[in-house]
Amino acid sequence: MLTLEDVHAFYGKSHILHGVGFDLFPGEVVALLGRNGAGKTTTIRTISGLLPPAEGRIEFDGRDITGDRPDVIARAGIATVPESRDIFSTLTVQENLALAARRAREWTVERVLETFPILQPLMKRLGGRLSGGEQQMVAIARALLTEPKLIMLDEPSQGLAPVMVQRVTKVLSTLKEQKISMLLVEQKLDVAIALADRIYVLDTGRVVHSCSRDDLAGDPASVQRYLGVG
Numbered sequence: 001m002l003t004l005e006d007v008h009a010f011y012g013k014s015h016i017l018h019g020v021g022f023d024l025f026p027g028e029v030v031a032l033l034g035r036n037g038a039g040k041t042t043t044i045r046t047i048s049g050l051l052p053p054a055e056g057r058i059e060f061d062g063r064d065i066t067g068d069r070p071d072v073i074a075r076a077g078i079a080t081v082p083e084s085r086d087i088f089s090t091l092t093v094q095e096n097l098a099l100a101a102r103r104a105r106e107w108t109v110e111r112v113l114e115t116f117p118i119l120q121p122l123m124k125r126l127g128g129r130l131s132g133g134e135q136q137m138v139a140i141a142r143a144l145l146t147e148p149k150l151i152m153l154d155e156p157s158q159g160l161a162p163v164m165v166q167r168v169t170k171v172l173s174t175l176k177e178q179k180i181s182m183l184l185v186e187q188k189l190d191v192a193i194a195l196a197d198r199i200y201v202l203d204t205g206r207v208v209h210s211c212s213r214d215d216l217a218g219d220p221a222s223v224q225r226y227l228g229v230g
Contacts (some may be wrong), residue, residue, distance in 0.1 A: 001181055002047070003151060009046045010103045014041045018205040019056070027179035029172075030195070031186055031196035034226050039205035040185040041083065044154050047183075048080050049073040051055035061149060077149030083158055085139040089128030093138055094121060101146035107144045115174060116141050118167065128147055133164025140171065144180075151175075153181040157191050169194050187227065193217050201226045 002003065002024040009017040017039050024030045032040045045051040047058060051072035058066045065073055076081075088095050095191035101109050113120050116137050127135065136156055143151050154171070157165045165188075172195055186192050192199055192213075199216050203226050216223055 001028075002183070003057075003059040004043075005057040005059075007043075007058060008054045009042055009048060009051050010193055011053050014067070016205050017046065017053075019115075020054075020202070020205065020207055022200045022207060022210070024181065025185055026181055028197045029176050029180055029182045029184060029195050031184045031192040031199045031225060032202055033189070033192055033199055033223060034202035035187070037204075038202040040202055041154055042184070043202070043207075044080060044082075044152050044185055047152065049076060049089060071142045072163075072169045074146070077147070079143035079146050079148035080115070080153050081136075081139045081143050081151065081153045081156065083154040085132075085135045087127040087130075087135055087138050087142065089126065089208070091127055092124050093127065094123040094131070096138055096147060097142060106146060107147055111147070113153055115144075116171060131164065132165060133160045136160065136164070136168055137171065140168075144175075150181045150183065152185075154185045155187065156184070157186065165191070189216070189220055189223065189227070193220075199223070 004021050007020045020043055030173060034040050042051060049068050052067045057064065060078060061224050065076060082102060097109055099117055119137055119141060122130065122134060150188060156168050160168065160189050169191055176195060184195060192217055196213050201208050201223055209223060
């Protein structure tokens with residue numbers, strides 16, 4: 001479904017990605033792990049077209065999307081849930097969802113609310129009055145309403161209270177059961193173990209380790225040394 005081959009990317013003169021390559025297959029959840037500054041978010045931005053790659057190739061759903069505009073990539077079926085969530089703070093939850101639901105066929109608002117029951121009592125609440133976890137739920141729900149073939153999530157657990165991390169992880173587990181393809185950028189090993197089929201570890205813009213979820217669960221120390229955690 002998604003293939004990166006020898007992808008390089010720059011911010012100005014700063015060389016951030018150094019030949020990143022990996023695959024993601026239909027219905028699979030792949031996690032990108034790494035410490036801050038490893039290149040995880042840059043990888044997401046490069047795939048989504050916000051940062052055109054300087055070298056390399058990106059293929060999605062059988063088509064070369066290298067250097068395509070973000071809107072073209074989004075219409076091809078890639079939805080991004082950024083770390084900042086970017087929901088409209090002056091619109092209600094219902095209005096935030098309605099903006100994306102104009103294209104909805106399979107993922108209707110009704111189906112989203114079945115998947116995210118926590119949102120039902122919040123539909124009239126302004127986005128700016130939601131907790132971080134609630135905003136994350138809205139951002140994921142909004143992404144689903146665009147009928148994506150692939151959802152990329154950048155640090156979905158970042159800054160959330162432990163109880164909300166559990167709720168977000170549970171929702172993503174439900175999507176995994178429905179064979180929704182996901183690329184998950186994370187720092188938390190427990191979230192990656194709970195969700196990912198395969199894991200790639202980035203360090204200084206390079207893939208330095210890859211393994212299955214079972215390998216990670218059985219030998220977390222092999223990844224922890226790249227993450228800088230105890």
